[in-house]
Amino acid sequence: MAQQAQFDLVIIGSGPGGYVAAVRASQLGLKTAVVEKNARLGGVCLNVGCIPSKALLDSSEYYHLARERFAEYGIKTGKVSLDLAAMLARKDKVVEELTENVRKLLEGNNIEIVQGTATINAPGTIEVDTGKKKKTTLAAKNILLATGSAPIEVKGLEFDGKHIVSSTEALSFDTVPKHLGIVGGGYIGLELGSVWNRLGSKVTVIEMLPKIATTLDGQVGRTLDRILKRQGLAFKLNTKVAKATVARGKVRTVLESGDNTEEMSFDRLLVSIGRRPLTRGLGLEELGVETDPKTGQILVDETYRTSVDGIYAIGDLVPGPMLAHKASAEGTAAVECMAGRAGEVNYDTIPAVVYTWPEVASVGLTEEQVREREIPYCVGSFPFSGAGRARCMGETDGFVKLISHGKTDRILGVHIIGPRAADMIAECVLALEFGASSEDISRTIHGHPTFAEALMEAAMNVRKCSIYAS
Structure with a gap:
């Protein structure tokens, strides 16, 4: 040696x-x-x-x-x-x-x-x-x-690199699957599902839990669910894959949801339940x-x-x-x-982003977490449909949601679903890092017309003095 x-x-x-x-x-x-x-x-x-x-x-x-x-x-x-x-x-x-x-x-x-x-x-x-x-x-x-x-491999759903695949193989399919099954409704599955859905696949997401993207703020998660369904993705929640076999180039699965069973066939099955x-x-x-x-x-x-x-x-x-x-x-x-x-x-200020369209980005506590901790809080939100830049681009889905402490006004969390959310969240991370209040954001002049104005308006709405929010 x-x-x-x-x-x-x-x-x-x-x-x-x-x-x-x-x-x-x-x-x-x-x-x-x-x-x-x-x-x-x-x-x-x-x-x-x-x-x-x-x-x-x-x-x-x-x-x-x-x-x-x-x-x-x-x-x-x-x-x-x-x-x-x-x-x-x-x-x-x-x-x-x-x-x-x-x-x-x-x-x-x-x-x-x-x-x-x-x-x-x-x-x-x-x-x-x-x-x-x-x-x-x-x-x-x-x-x-x-x-x-x-990627985590599941017993009975072992990767074969062609029909039952991990996220690695799902980045390089040589043809667009007619029907793509995705096991797991987390960030990776939703992003790759979005890719192949846009390219022509019928996409079915199978999730054991009662909702997708479970770490998101509940209101944001529900909105994302509705938008992705509108785009053509199908979701089978509270459902698990009990069995999967490959035959004649198809992945034949048996799905279980409570006492009900269902058979579904896919061209490819992406298993994305974690790493x-x-x-x-x-x-x-x-x-x-x-x-x-x-x-x-x-x-x-x-x-x-x-x-x-x-x-x-x-x-x-x-x-x-x-x-x-x-x-x-x-x-x-x-x-x-x-x-x-x-x-x-500072683990309290690590941003998370889901690169679907619209994008989802968040930092800090969700509304559910604030309630669990019994922290007094106020919420301000503003829809992108009210932002001029979003109207110009034709991207009006989604909203900004800002949560602040009910007594000190210190920002506890910000959750964005909408265009350019991945970039907008940086301002919010900085705000949390410096212990800013919703008033600090609302009094910071934002360029017009920009997507970031929606954040300013949401901050104003925390204190019920937004110019445009109803």
Whole structure:
């Protein structure tokens, strides 16, 4: 085995948590290496998650607009047809460019990139199988685990990569399924369901719980349900897949809802019920790194250190929402803690976004959570149908909902369903971070006409002095 130079930090995984942590470590003067088992850097997010799915969501939305809505804007196109291969090629190009940018970013910060599969033999010692005869050994003062997560596989619904698939394969179907079944009504299933629905699939979402997108504010979730149904998605709630078999190119399923059973046949079945942390093969059990027996997530302290000194973990590996921006924030904080600085993440101000159309974005507490905690509160809302910019674009679905403390007026949560919600939420995150009140938002001048005016109006409505709200 070839012994390499001592590093201050070796990071296993090059996703949004890993590569951001590496750059921050380099900025703080730490000699850093990143180990990545896949040919491309960027992890799940850049390769088979956030980036390719958003590329397809945008492409499919343009296709839908060209077919269904251009005429109302006075644009005549003639017959519009789908070139799925070109759409997928564009998605792949976007991924390739961004992953290459990550490589340049790491190299530009003098971070060593080691291609291979890592195993921690002992605290401070990482063995990397690079595919060559001799394995490479890296020595490090600290090790940061940032290996991300993978789709959960369900017994009886095992992935075959063609008919019963995970979100990875659902990004690259070679043809548009006539009927796509989706097991799970969470963010990933709804986003991919939206893609293939726009491209011509009949989409049926099967969810065990009584509603979709269960983490959303209830009012927002119900609105999203109505809009997606109007777009053509079908939902079977309180329903589970009891059996699935592949025969003659079809996935034949038996669905159970209470005492009732139903058979349905799909061209493809996407199983999207959640993700599990990727910890297998790292050697954590042998090292005694503590994990949650239920979730498999690694337990860490406030500095992201595991139960073993010198080993840290972030992102999907640790408790909390599995979001790329959460992993990036934790990566930065963990490295700053290693360097003796005060790194931390405010988990009360992590935004969440669902990239359906309209988009959904939220930060802070839902109305249900505020009630459960018996916090006195006020609510202000404003529909996008009342916003001039939304009218100009013909995108009037949805609303902004702002929840503030009933006595102090401090903002507790903001929930947006509507156009550009993913971008609008940034102002709300900043407001929560600085402890702003609804009055602070309402007295902040917003450009006109913009979508953000709806947030200002919702804030005004908390105090019952909106100009336009009834």
